[in-house]
Amino acid sequence: MIASDLDGTLLRGDGTLSPRTLRALRTAENAGAEVVLVTARPPRFVDRLAAATGLAGTAVCSNGALVYDIGRRTVVSSRALSVAVARRVATAVAGAVPEVGFALETGNQVLYEPAYRLRLSEDIDAELPVPSLADLWLTDVPVTKLLAWSARLDADTLLAAAREGAGAAGREVQFTHSGGRGLLEISASGVTKAGTLAELCAGRGIDAAEVIAFGDMPNDLTVLDWAGIGYAMGNAHPAVLAAVPAHTVSNEEDGVAHVLEGLFGPPAAP
Known part of the structure; x- marks a missing residue:
């Protein structure tokens, strides 16, 4: 293979x-x-x-x-990421890392709240804004990834800060990044x-x-x-x-x- x-x-x-x-x-x-x-x-x-x-x-x-x-x-x-888990992780990360925005990747769309300002030209048709961070957690569509984005921090720095800041909630997820501009990718634990x-x-x-x-x-x-x-x-x-x-x-x-x-x-x- x-x-x-x-x-x-x-x-x-x-x-x-x-x-x-x-x-x-x-x-x-x-x-x-x-x-x-x-x-x-x-x-x-x-x-x-x-x-x-x-x-x-x-x-x-x-x-x-x-x-x-x-x-x-x-x-x-x-292997979906529970929205409840995504919310707990995002809340913990936001409390530790200022000015971070969040989005949910569903495989078909990216749902994003106002602080998540990363736009990908090749994905613009799939990007769907929601009015507030609280509205992000109302989706009933299965989620593949929680995305966290910072305009200030590079991906490596954001990854380290998010892992530390997530605390106990971090044990429920898998953190990584793929080199995106200040972009952190968070999946269900073990994925x-x-x-x-x-x-x-x-x-x-x-x-x-x-x-x-x-x-x-x-x-x-x-x-x-x-x-x-x-x-x-x-x-x-x-x-x-x-x-x-x-x-x-x-x-x-x-x-x-x-x-x-x-x-x-x-x-x-x-």
Whole structure:
């Protein structure tokens, strides 16, 4: 199995999948490998990528909260974050870290309160404001992630402050970040990319030793550590480069393709 993150890993900085990398993925599939996308992104982003590239198969989305059948556009399994837990964590974090805004990711939409001012141009159609922070907790839609955003703090600093400030409430969730601008991602306790990928592999009879993983950010560390071999991208976060022994070149240099071509031979013809 080839398990790859998307942003900063499989995709270039402009969000595209290069022809070389797409050919390398096809070559690996033709050799019998399954390609699984393992991303912080929600299914709606994977749908757009699939439409542009023809990628199919399975994606582990929202940092492990969802398993998504790309071809059928169907969520196969999910591990939701309780809104009550999200509220307790947000209340604790807000009390410890001033000027933090919050949003709820549902897989289909991002519900955000006024203090959450992060806007993603590629996701604008899915962003839905609510009048106040209190209104955020009234949703009856299953939640995949609580998002916390700071205009003042970078993601690493916000992550450390939120973990400390959350106190006992922090034991009910999983904190991480994927390099977004001052953006912290909070999932249900025990939800990680590696945990969900391991369950997926177990159902397929695939051992960790048979998995080759690629990633660049702290939310990828669980997968890079669990897989038989994990590759940190040349552009990876310093903590990832320090923790992961195997490195490849950057996403802009088609680092994933660089490794796959060495393993599976030259890419198939365009």
